[in-house]
Amino acid sequence: MRGIAVKFENDVVVVGGCGHVGLPLAIVLASKSLKVVSFDTNTQVVATVNSGKMPFDEPGAPEVLSKVLQAKRFSASSNKDVVSTAEHVVVVIGTPVDEHLNPDPEVVPNAVAQLADVLKDGQHLVLRSTVYPGVTKLVEKVIADCKKKIDVSFCPERIAEGKAVEELVALPQIISARTADAVERAKKLFNNLTQNMIVVSPEEAEL
Template sequence: MNKYDICVIGGCGHVGLPLAAVFANGGKRVIINDVNENVIDLVKNCKVPFMEEGLEDLLKNTVGKTLFLSKEKKVISEAEFVIVVVGTPVDEHLNPVFSTLKKFFDEIIPFLCNGQTIILRSTLYPGLTKKLNQMLKETGKEISVCFCPERILEGRSIEELHNLPQIVSGFDQNSIKKVSDMFRIVTKDIIIVEPIEAELAKLFTNTWRYIQFAAANQFYMMAEDFGADFYKIHHAMTYNYPRTKSFPKAGFAAGPCLFKDCMQLSAFTDNTFFLGHAAMLVNEGLPNFIVSCIENKTNLSEKSVGILGMAFKSESDDIRESLSYKLKKILQIKARQVYCSDHFVKDERLIPEDELIEKSDIIIIGAPHEKYRTLNYKNKHVVDVWNMIRGKQ
């Protein structure tokens, strides 16, 4: 009899903590293993270390009852299911880094026991689930491996964990059934596929979204070059026209997943994924395009520029891979002075938005936080890629 049903390794982050809390709220005994003692202390006091709707209430319902936390690796051996939220990053040359995951498993293998099931949760390079399964077999321990990718939207994880289907894959029917039954505590819809299919489904999903954003951003740039209003065009295209209903608006396509997963898919296809490369060039090039447009209208070296919104998306405090910071670096070379503000982000270099508006000649909306719709911009020139302050057409 295991002391815990589930151990979530690295479980105090954006992926692990909501999942651990949802399982604990569903009656499972869950232990979170994390090396960050400060974050562990926060969660033990039912404080959420990042913005996530509904998570604090779940922690209040579960911490010390069905949800527990520890920095000690020995707790890994005390659970039937071990959920791993370590994925495959890409390096500075946009190549997948396998050593991170291998090093992680080398460190936890001594704590794994016969009969346990490993559930890989984060995005993996195609074929890596099979490789890890073989690696664990070579230890002589009877351990099953499943890949069950997370599919949630950061900030709405609790809602989406319950409402979205869960993809389950593995190498034997017994572990697939056990894992499927466990996830039915969270969602009624389970989709069973092969591990390689699950890996590609996750990468295809994020890359598809990234390409869609790139199409919108490319059209935005084209409209600007023609002196046309992209959002009037967008309204004309999408209003009561079902075939363009899902066409996104322009804006920074960033964050910890979309760019990375697109590059992983490119590496998997021996860098012949030209559509993905084109999407990357468009999305990553949008900050440069914005600066070039400003330079065409004014002498930027004489202007102070403010960036409103430094998170990678709206209503978030997450700055990972935020293009607002890339925009800041470009402007620090081009402009006389650069100011930045974001009421969600903890960064001592940021200033309040009213001070930014007062000091800036030009204001760029970097992240479309709802608050920015109603600010008094004092007739300053505002660059609004997101169409925030004009409202819907």
Template sequence: MRFLPEHRSPRVAVVGFGYVGCCLGVALAENGITVVGIENDPALVARLRAGQCPVPEPGVTEALARLAGSPDLSFTTDYDGLLDADVVVITVGTPVDEHGSLMTEQLERVCEQVAPRLRPGRLVIVKSTVVPGTTRTLVAPLLEHGGLTQERDFGLVCCPERLAEGEALAQIGELPVVVGGSGPEGVAAAARFWERVLSVPTRVLPSSDAAETVKLATNWWIDANVAMANELAQFCAAFDIDVTDVIGASNSLPKGAGNVNILQPGIGVGGACLTKDPWMAWRAAMDRGVRLRTIDTARRVNDGMPAYTAEMILEELVKLGRDPAAAEIAVLGVAFKGGTGDLRNTPVKEVVGHLRGAGARVRMYDPLVDPDRMRAEMGATVADSLDDAVRGTDAVALLAGHPQFRDVPPERLRDLVPAPALVFDGRSYFTAEEIARLRELGFHYRGVGR
């Protein structure tokens, strides 16, 4: 059977309107595709219908507001909403337990709801992050309980989500989509779908197992690369070398199909994926008798960075003759990543906790995070503006590299912060020229590996 309609745009149901579902659903609707978002939470559905965005992703709020009330994007808690859909995209959360094992309850519940509502000719796309074999051995049998047969009656593929927060909407329209399935008809339909609705190329793999592994491999690599950068930063600090000089020169070496590509060090790793997906791969490998040592090591290195960061800040205050227990510290940026307002697993929370545990008074400011949520989750004082956050403090710690902070010249800090004070750079934010200017103005500078 040939899946997808030939002479009209496909109608799409996105099941699960969290971060991935929201970004994808909005992008498809903005491209003129009719999308229905299915979400179990009635309060969230009410917010979405009102054009209120639950996702701290640049551009999504504005797009959702533009689409509010449009027939191109609707929302419901009723799974009957997918009856008219040609394509069902599953984007529900797939957390891990304390042992790193994939928890499939949400995925199973969705499949049980989708199965009796599938119609011949439909295409089901799994975008949730799962371990190899999940689409083939869990999703497919659950969907076939509805009476249809995969590949004969409906297509089933895995197309793993690979978006980088802060760049999601742009990447949806640019990144090649990985497609892996159990049969040629479903795979061909999925490739046609992505090329038609988003005009993006596809990378077809021989199985859904391989496609599922792509997401795990990608975040495994990122986490391990960041861990190396973080340990390289500590190595460079021991020799009074600027790690950014070393990384810049190292990355000029051709290697393989590209160059050496050491990422930037920082105060730790956060978000929903990098803190979870490597453990998912580690656990799945352990269940098959394989010990993945790089994952275990990288996770421990990156999880140790918030404490290391706080210790550096406190040590530098002591060097300036300040008592950490009486110090006031401004934290600029509390999101886990620059350019986004996402607080999920942000390493800044642990940094702030260590500073407050040493007796320091912390003021926080983040232009991209809701102040009430920041106050509830972080516990420290929330300032209304950058000026209010830094005025009169002993240290200014830049812990998320938001573009908005680029508009703050060193001279402005001098007018607000009495010298000598510490400027701590947790994200390799300042250039060598900016660091020199800070020092000329009487500031004491320190960064991760700098």
């Protein structure tokens, strides 16, 4: 979003940031010298992470967590206000399915709507969850309705549990957005993980 020069206290906040997808992403980004906060509503898990313990098994992650906590480049928080402190807001939440294995397309847009009061002009919202086709457009409508000047991109995760730390820097990153500005901001963020990026449309990325 050109023309909006905003200084942020943190580089990245990961929403759903203490889960199997969000936490590895957060600590690996922090290990690349970014200042990162994991926002998670589970206060017990937040306390575990801040104490230096991984809340689940992930090879290679405990060492990275310890390093970024000691360097004061990473912390976890259950306070929603931290969402307003970062340039890049990465949304990583699970998408539940019904008994027919159909995903609920409203989960991610509803989560973004609940963040609307703490989102700020000039931020870059990254959808990282595996979503149903059309969800990016629904999220863009949520952002438009809340009258915030925010770039939106969809950069789906494809990592396997147990290989997250390794695959975050080994696999190509899929980058998609509706505008050139949002594409460039997503590329700038994920360039911290890899220079191997594939740019596609949001609809292609959702397939």
